[in-house]
Amino acid sequence: MPETTQDQQPTRTAPAAEAGAGEPGRRRARWLIAAGILLVALNLRPAITSVGALLDQLQSGLHMSGTTAGLLTTLPALCFGAFSGLAPRLAARFGADRVLLAAMAALVAGLVLRPLAGSAIVFIAVSVLCLAGIAAGNVTLPVLVRTYFPSRLGLLTGLYTTVLNLGAALASAVAVPAASATGGWRSGLALWAAIAVLGLLPWLGAVRSRRADAVAAAPAGRTPPVRPSRTRLGWALAVYMGMQSLQAYVVFGWLAKIFASAGFSSSTAGLLVSLVVAMGMPIAFFLPALAGRTRDQRPYVVLLVGCYVVGYVGLLVAPHAGALVWALLIGIGGGAFPLALLMVGLRARTPAGTAGLSGFVQSIGYLIAAVGPLLVGVLHDATGGWLVPVVFLLVMLVPQLFGGLVAGRNRYLEDESASESR
Template identity: 55%
Template sequence: MTTVTVEPSNRSFAIEGTGLVLLGIVLVALNLRPAVTSLGALLDEVRAGLHLSGTMAGLITTLPVLSFAAFGSITPRLARRFGPHRVLSSAVALLSLGLLARALTDSAWVFFGTSALALAGIASANVLLPGLVKRHFPTRVGLVTGVYTMTLTLGTAIAAATTVPMANALGGWHWGLAVWAAVAAVAVLPWLLLRRHDRGDLATTVAASPVKPARTRIGWALAVFFGAQSLSAYVVMGWLPQLYRDVGFSAQTAGLLVAGLMAVGVPLALFMPALAARRPDQRPVVAVLVAATALGYTGLIFAPHAGALLWTVLLAVGQSAFPLTLAMIGLRSRTPEGTVALSAFAQSAGYLMAAAGPMLVGALYTSTHSWLLPLLFLLGIVVLQGAVGMVAGRPQYLEDARLRN
């Protein structure tokens, strides 16, 4: 059955509320990673405070990816039933409450449960933002996607840099984590005002035929492309500092190199979606990013110390495949409903694929006491990313593929 789209009845609200929507999107994007990076910064203190074993600590670091995969998959159904603005406001409220509750507990199991609640809110927001960009800024998908991915990157870096000093200043890890609950609470406010926008949309979204990206080549291509990029990103964030320390850098220098990778990613996060949206075919962009990643990993094999700065910059360029993927989700679909469905499938399947990456790299490194096999594994992932990227980057639309099926 063909997907039905009907113009919302409250078009005047959509036009007048554009500034409020953009503010809301930016505030939500700012909160999509501090829940993860703030915990990473204080992991030793949290482990000691909650008496966590090494296995339980490892589960905490894997929980975000698994939560993004699990909870993101149910978001389109909730959006069709209740409206995307209502679901997003509830998701950000859940994020704030989960962050506050986990900061106040001394129980390991309560910490796990409340972290899962916060991450469920992030998972839904991850899925909904591309669809809301498509709905409110249909002719500015690349630009607005760039703004929110840049803000997401900034939020990641800010949380990593400031959480420990705030914890020290405020009196411990509990308060260092609690600060981010307050930041998330601010992000709820615009969406409380925007919830009424769903009143005119509910009749259209409920009547629309659900799009099934899992039955299309473009759906799977974007999912695997997203998963390969995310796997690489989580490995880089988790293991690159250790690699640099192993080849002779101090812990401080290794940390600065990885921080530099994140800093280079900020302008790229703004630039990449806008570049992608300027042309219908993104395959040349995919080729450049995949080549940069491959060169970065190859350099780490042959000259990890001498060329560390160059390899870090190349990997930063390659990691801008993340904002490119988010832009392509909007560019590969005709309707906001199709964008949400494609976003949910690509992110859920992709994050599930990415969850295995850090564990596999860790196992290879531990068993061989060398970075050669882990880096060869990552180069194989880059080849896969390039192959599916050539499919995902072709000019095509999800809804058209569904009609052919």
């Protein structure tokens, strides 16, 4: 399905693995890269969601305090914010495919070591290794999509974000039964190391077969450095990424309790949250393919924010009567995540620009998102209800809207960066 994302196609750095190869060789290389992208995406969330599902067993087995458990649940966003900025620099020096190979190796190593941890401190330290690998994968995947599939950004972004969501949902659903079937949380967590190896294998082949750095920044001296932090576009997209991630973290962490406070049983409240997750999968698949075919993504920004607004207002006005509708609308609003990843690819002309933008946006964005669940918990404890926390979420949609409106315009990071450097 061909896509036209802009009037002027961004330049493409041809992978060296394809240089001089015949058409069959190029086709095989692209299939290998596509498979590698999807297998990595499948492994970018199970290390996180499986821990959430087994948190009670982890607390008991490792004698974790409630504070330590709270740190463990906040650790992903903190690590994503801390490590995302390193990936573009490493990709510029070694190539994004090598960075992704190293990231998956770190993830596999962490997943192998984590079940062996004898204390909470060791478990958290090894989890940081896993999350550093995931952070590098988060940043690098948009670069690889942008490099190898520049005319199919929407399609590939939709595919890998769908697979990413699928991996998260499967790990959450399977973690407890797998632990019960295999003898405990240690063996249950070890399962994901075996699956993560599958994400490592295609990149061993891709890196081995290429003749030079296949995916890297533009050669030194040809283009000026791109600094997203000095552009309006970079900050706008970072705010959009951060606010949509804040919404998602709060929804996954607190929405079940909001539904339970409306009179639903715990199991029904959990099903309603699973409906939010399930709704996100078709949205993640179709929305980037649609939005990637247009030059302006602002209508989609407005639509997704509007779904959140109606869903949250519904929670306040008729939480029990319209629960299914509110859950569906909130799930649609979560389409802001794949839209943000799509705009990372669309708003840069080169793989180097995409790498810089992806690292900056995700680093700032996840640091913003990390405070969301904590603030909602504080507001709930202070007020004894959910009115103020939900109003807080509505207020946070304002910067999300304005950030998305700026980032959704047809423009390029390199152009803004060049004008800033004059």
